[in-house]
Amino acid sequence: MPSILSKITDPRQLKKLSLRELDQLAAELRERIIDTCAANGGHLAPSLGVVELTIALHRVFDSPLDKIVWDVGHQAYAHKLLTGRNEVFGTLRTLGGISGFPKRAESPHDCFDVGHSSTSISAALGCAVGRDLKGERNKVLAVIGDGSMTGGIAYEGLNHAGELNKDLVVILNDNEMSISPNVGAMSTLLSRTITSEFVHKAKKDLEAFLESMPMFGRSALKVAKRAEESLKGLFTPGMLFEAFGFEYIGPIDGHDIPLLLQTFEAVKRFDDAVLIHVITKKGKGYPAAEANPSLFHGVGPFEKATGKVLKGKGGAASYTGIFGEAIRKLARDNEKIVAVSAAMPDGTGLSPFAKEFPTRFFDVGIAEQHAVTFAAGLAAEGFRPVVALYSSFLQRGFDQLCHDVCLQELPVLFAIDRAGVVGNDGPTHHGVFDLSYLRQLPGLTVMAPKDENELQHMLFTALNLDGPAAVRYPRGNGFGVPIDQIFKELPVGKGELVRKGKDGAIIAIGTMVQAAVEAAEELAKEGVELSVMNARFVKPIDRDLIIQLCGTGMLFTLEDNVLQGGFGTAVLEVLEEEGIIGVKVTRLGYPDSYVEQGEQAELKAAYGLDVPGVVKSVRKARGAAAA
Structure with missing residues (x-):
């Protein structure tokens, strides 16, 4: 059977596919995601769990006109594949490749950059209010997982959204690991009853009628609401979300494409705040991920046939x-x-x-x-x-x-x-x-x-x-050094001089000390002798040892942190506060910009924080000083 995914370059093409073709597309999406994550690593289980949900969203709604905000974003692999990124999907999470998360600079279909949890409702509400202020009429949707609903900002967003009652759709992706289990046929029955456009309109008309009646209208409305909530509360968590001012729909099967399409088509005609509760299975379609969704939530490269995770650097403990x-x-x-x-x-x-x-x-x-x-x-x-x-x-x-x-x-x-x-x-x-x-x-x-x-x-x-x-x-493994069996207390605010030299000093913090030592040894072959200080403490910093090293006339600070306000800045502050002048200081760290994705070693090399990079910086600084 010819591939469907290979022909999808725009999500609008999904509107022309039959239900059978949508099922085939779901299978192809899973295969593509599994193959790529097996090679590159990635957030496999979350993305496998929302394949049908993603297909239904893009079939019914009109991205990028309609905006879909993915909470955390690690569930958005199928979204990326359906929005024109299939050909480059193999570069996922690699240096220079596409991001593992939605990224506005990457595609107009990514309407908001995400990476941390619980932010989607607040962001989507902002988009909805912005839409209304501009007089536009597109839909705005937030897709949030049940795990993200433990974050306080999610409820801050719900509270504000319910008060404003904007045209906003929140989809709660419940993967059976937190909020509630799938309650089967009854939940589907309730969902179909509630999602009926006729029922939705009739309910709104009844509420308006009762509120308009003098004397007893509001009391009758309260009784009616209590009766409805009592029934739904027996089977669903709807009372919670309706207390926030949302119309609650669900729970429904998040892998049932026809039911998802029916629900979304109905909700598309609503003009107030709605929450749709869908039940999905994390890791669906890949047995290893279904059996161990925690391991395959964010996983390194693995063998596709067995699910065996391929280990990285061996030997040393992490x-x-x-x-x-x-x-x-x-x-x-x-x-x-x-x-x-x-x-x-x-x-x-x-x-x-x-x-x-x-x-x-x-x-x-x-x-x-x-x-x-x-x-x-x-x-x-x-x-x-x-x-x-x-x-x-x-x-x-x-x-x-x-x-x-x-x-x-x-x-x-x-x-x-x-x-x-x-x-x-x-x-x-x-x-x-x-x-x-x-x-x-x-x-x-x-x-x-x-x-x-x-x-x-x-x-x-x-x-x-x-x-x-x-x-x-x-992150990652250590250097494989011997582990002492007895704990010892370090002198607070005191560093360690691990190497002595007369031609300058590298003051390094954390694991960058190893790179400093190796760089000093490499430079020693050229007759350049550098001291190396293991700072240990960023605060309180070892002022005495730093002042002592100023006698070499040239200092280099080395940190795996941004330079702005970082460890190197702390060293500069020591020199300023002590009135020390005439010492050339070169700070090595990350610049005033966000660091892209890539392997740790690749990124350190790209920013001159590996051994060759440190050696190059020392040579450059010494050459400039001699000129």
Whole structure:
């Protein structure tokens, strides 16, 4: 049978396909997504779960005139394939290729850049209000997963949208892992009854009639609403969403294309806020992903035939794994240690902790702001909370970190995973801002280990402080260094001189210390002797050692963070505050722009933060100084 997907260059072509052809298209979409993710890695399970939903959306609605906002965006692979990107889909998540998330610069069908969860309703409401202000009449839709509904901003958006009651469609993609199970035939029956245009219009007319009647009209309306909600509440979560002012439809089978088409065609004629609850299966169509949707949520390259994930760098333990094991060991000796995750117990390495200490582990869902303030409350009661978050996700809790933790000097430890560039997820996920936004906060101790062994000592040190602390470390495996069996407390605010030289000094933070050492060794072959400092602490910074290294006359700072306000800036501040002049300083880090997607090694090479890049920068600076 000829391929249908290969002929789709515009979503409007779906309107001419038969139901049988739409089913074939769904199968082809799944095959294309699986093949690409097997080669490149990616968010496989979420995208497989919304194939039929995506087909139905593009069949009924008219993108890009009608705007579809995908929450998080990792479920939008089928959307990309149906909107003219099939030929380049093989470049997904690679350097110079298409993004793994919707991206406005990539296609007019991507109406909003997304990457973090729970934002779609707010963004879609903004689009809807903007549409009305311009006097336009297109539809605006937000597709949000049940996991994203744990984020507070989703309810802020619902609350505002319900109040405004704009022409807005919210599609709740429930993949049976959170809000409610599929209740089968009854849910379909309720959905068909509710989605009837006649029923919708009759209900609106009745409400208007009762409200217009003097004396008892409003009372009758309240009784009618209570009766309706009591019936629906037995079977659906409709009462919750109708309390926000939305018309609730569902739950319906998110893999039943005819039912989806019927529902969307009916809703297309509505002109108020509607929420459609669809039930989907994460990973549908690929047995390995169906059996283990958590693993295949965001997965690296794998064998398509077996589902076996292909491992990357072998031998060394991951920083995430070292963190999880160290916290578990420390918790055995300190019953006050508790751990907090924001829907990422596996990703942050806390699953073993949760298994061993179930009453001391708290997964708050995708709610980073709540996680931070919740931990502050625990600390106020005498506990030692460890909040494990990805660097880019902690950005969401900055206000709480500032006001609820640091202002009160509460001893909360932030274990910041995925610091620096993270790879193929790209600019929404790179953790290249944390040194800048953390070091400005009074009373916060900020550390970054040079290797996986130093990580565990920093965690131990942080848990012995009287105030808040943050330890940031990268994604991926360590260097394979020996792991000490006994924790040791590091002197706070003191760096480590790992190499001595007279011709200049590289002051490096975190895992960039290894690149600094290797670059110094390479330059030594040319007769250039550089000192290398492992800074360890961004705050408080080791002023004494930096002042000592100024005697070499030339300093290089090296960090996997943006240069604006980062570690290099902290070194410059030391020189300014100490009145030191005549020292040439070259800062190496990421520029004032968002870093694109690509493998970690590719990105470091592209920005001159690998060993050859550091060597080149030193040569250039020395050449300029000699000129």
